Amino acid sequence: MAHLRSRRRLALAVPVALSLTASLGFLPAAASAAPRAESAAQAVDAPALSYVVNTKLDRRTIESVKKAVPAAGGTVVVTYEKIGVIVVHSSNPDFAKEMREIRGVQSAGATRTAPLTAAGTTEEGAAQFLSKEQAAKVASASAATPDSEPLEADQWDLRAIGADKAAKINPGSSKVTVAVIDTGVDDTHPDIAPNFSASQSANCDGGVADTSEGAWRPYTADDYHGTHVAGEIAAARNGIGVAGVAPGVKVSSINVTDPSNGLFYPESVVCAFVFAADHGVEITNNSYYVDPWLYNCMDDPHQRAIVDAVNRAQLYAQKKGTLNVAAAGNSNHDLDSDAIVDDSSPDDSTPVERTIDPHECFDVPTQLPGVVTVSSTGVQNVKSYYSTYGKGVVDVAAPGGDRLYQIPDTPSKNGRILSTMPNGGYGFLQGTSMASPHAAGVAALLKSKYPKASPAQLQALLKAQADNTACPASYDQDGDGTQDAVCEGGKYVNGFYGYGIVNALRAVK
Numbered sequence: 420m421a422h423l424r425s426r427r428r429l430a431l432a433v434p435v436a437l438s439l440t441a442s443l444g445f446l447p448a449a450a451s452a453a454p455r456a457e458s459a460a461q462a463v464d465a466p467a468l469s470y471v472v473n474t475k476l477d478r479r480t481i482e483s484v485k486k487a488v489p490a491a492g493g494t495v496v497v498t499y500e501k502i503g504v505i506v507v508h509s510s511n512p513d514f515a516k517e518m519r520e521i522r523g524v525q526s527a528g529a530t531r532t533a534p535l536t537a538a539g540t541t542e543e544g545a546a547q548f549l550s551k552e553q554a555a556k557v558a559s560a561s562a563a564t565p566d567s568e569p570l571e572a573d574q575w576d577l578r579a580i581g582a583d584k585a586a587k588i589n590p591g592s593s594k595v596t597v598a599v600i601d602t603g604v605d606d607t608h609p610d611i612a613p614n615f616s617a618s619q620s621a622n623c624d625g626g627v628a629d630t631s632e633g634a635w636r637p638y639t640a641d642d643y644h645g646t647h648v649a650g651e652i653a654a655a656r657n658g659i660g661v662a663g664v665a666p667g668v669k670v671s672s673i674n675v676t677d678p679s680n681g682l683f684y685p686e687s688v689v690c691a692f693v694f695a696a697d698h699g700v701e702i703t704n705n706s707y708y709v710d711p712w713l714y715n716c717m718d719d720p721h722q723r724a725i726v727d728a729v730n731r732a733q734l735y736a737q738k739k740g741t742l743n744v745a746a747a748g749n750s751n752h753d754l755d756s757d758a759i760v761d762d763s764s765p766d767d768s769t770p771v772e773r774t775i776d777p778h779e780c781f782d783v784p785t786q787l788p789g790v791v792t793v794s795s796t797g798v799q800n801v802k803s804y805y806s807t808y809g810k811g812v813v814d815v816a817a818p819g820g821d822r823l824y825q826i827p828d829t830p831s832k833n834g835r836i837l838s839t840m841p842n843g844g845y846g847f848l849q850g851t852s853m854a855s856p857h858a859a860g861v862a863a864l865l866k867s868k869y870p871k872a873s874p875a876q877l878q879a880l881l882k883a884q885a886d887n888t889a890c891p892a893s894y895d896q897d898g899d900g901t902q903d904a905v906c907e908g909g910k911y912v913n914g915f916y917g918y919g920i921v922n923a924l925r926a927v928k
C-alpha cells in the first residue's frame with residue numbers, strides 16, 4: 420500500500436521540526452548491561468525480523484554496539500557509520516529491548532511485524548492503462564505539433580503549473596538529477612531513456628545498495644508506480660508520448676520494494692537517502708510512506724526507532740545538498756488535528772485500529788524536518804478529495820488529479836495524471852504520489868537556475884513562487900451537505916495548499 424501515498428510537510432514548519440528534533444535529542448542515555456546470551460538460543464524458533472539500532476555517532480561506540488549484536492541474538496546486515504544506524508536481523512523477540520540497554524544505543528526497534536520470509540500481496544489503486552495501440556491512436560488523433568508532445572493535450576497538469584510554457588524557456592539542466600525512491604523505474608521506456616541516470620540508480624531492498632545493471636528496474640509491470648512518477652518529473656520532449664515537468668533534467672531510480680509483499684521498509688529507505696546523498700543527487704521524490712506504520716508514534720520504542728533511523732538518513736541527505744520532496748498522503752486526514760483514526764497499520768500483518776495524535780505520531784518521511792510536504796489538486800486547482808492536508812504541515816500543493824469531482828476538458832476527459840508505464844506504456848493515475856513529482860520537477864527547474872541553492876533555499880523559493888491559493892468557501896465535494904475537510908488558514912498559507920500551488924513558469928523566468 421506504500422505506493423498509494425503522498426506527503427505534506429511544514430508550512431509553519433518550525434513547531435513540528437522542533438518537537439521532533441527535541442524528542443529525538445532527549446532520548447535517555449541507556450545504562451550499560453550485558454545482554455543475556457541465552458536469549459538467542461531461546462528464540463531459535465521465533466520468526467526473524469529486521470531491526471534498526473541507532474547509536475551515538477562516534478566510531479568507537481558504533482564498533483562496541485556492533486559487538487553486542489551477536490550476544491543479543493542478532494546478525495548485522497549493514498552499518499551506516501555516518502549516521503549511526505545499524506541494520507540487524509534477529510529471531511530473538513527481545514532483541515530490541517536488550518539492545519536499548521547497551522551503552523551508546525539511542526533507539527532500537529523492529530522495522531516490520533511480519534517475518535522476513537513472509538510472502539504477501541499488495542494491491543494498487545485502479546490504474547487506467549493505455550495500450551501501445553491506444554497510445555498510438557491518441558497520438559495520431561491529437562496531431563502533435565512541433566511545440567507539443569503527441570499525448571500532451573491530455574496533460575492538463577502541465578498547463579496548470581505553466582510547465583508547457585516553461586519548457587520553451589528552459590527545460591532544466593542535465594546536471595540536475597531527481598532520484599525516484601519508489602517501485603523501480605523502467606529506464607528502457609523511450610520517454611525516460613534519454614534522461615535516465617544509471618550511475619545514480621540502485622536497488623536498496625533490505626538496506627544494502629545493489630548497483631548491478633537493471634537492479635533499479637521494477638520487478639514486474641505491476642510495479643508501475645515508480646515509472647509513472649519518473650515520467651511526470653522528466654519524460655523527454657522527444658516527439659513521443661508525454662512530457663515531464665522538467666524534461667531537461669535527469670531522473671534516477673532507487674528501488675526500495677520488498678519483492679515478497681511490495682512494501683517499502685525503513686531500512687530500505689535509509690539506504691535510499693544515503694545512496695542518493697552519496698551519489699550527488701540534487702532532489703529525491705518520495706511518493707510513499709515507510710511501511711509498516713502509516714503513523715509512527717514516539718511513545719512506542721519500535722516506531723520511535725524507525726522515525727529516528729529514517730530521519731538521520733534524510734537529514735544526512737539534506738546536509739549533503741539533497742532536497743527531499745514527499746507526498747502528503749491519500750487519506751484525507753487533517754495532520755493538524757488532535758486525533759486521527761488509523762485502521763491500516765501495521766500493513767504487513769494484521770492491522771489494528773488506533774487513534775493517534777499527528778503531532779506525536781509521524782507519517783514518515785513526509786512529516787520529517789526539512790522535507791517538502793506536497794498536497795494534491797485537481798484541474799480546478801482545488802484540493803483532491805483524497806489528499807491529506809493540515810495547517811503547518813503542507814508546504815505546497817501540486818496537481819495529483821481528481822477523477823471524481825474535477826474533470827478536465829481534454830480529449831480523454833480524465834481527471835487523473837497521464838504519464839509513462841513500464842514496457843513502453845502510458846496510463847492515468849491519481850494521488851498525492853502524483854502531486855509530489857510535480858513539485859520535485861519544479862524544484863529541479865529551480866536547482867537548474869540556481870545551482871548553488873541549498874535544500875532550504877530551494878524549498879523557500881518553491882514556496883515563494885507558488886501561486887497562493889485561498890481556502891475554498893465550502894468543501895462539500897460529494898454534495899451531501901457536510902464539509903468533507905476543513906481548510907484552516909489564510910490566503911497566503913493554509914492547510915489545504917500550504918504556500919500555494921507550485922509554478923514551473925516562474926521557476927525558469
Ligand SMILES: [Ca+2]
Pocket residue numbers: 568610654655656657658659660661662
Ligand atoms: Ca515525450
Ligand SMILES: [Ca+2]
Pocket residue numbers: 894895896897898899900901902903
Ligand atoms: Ca460532503
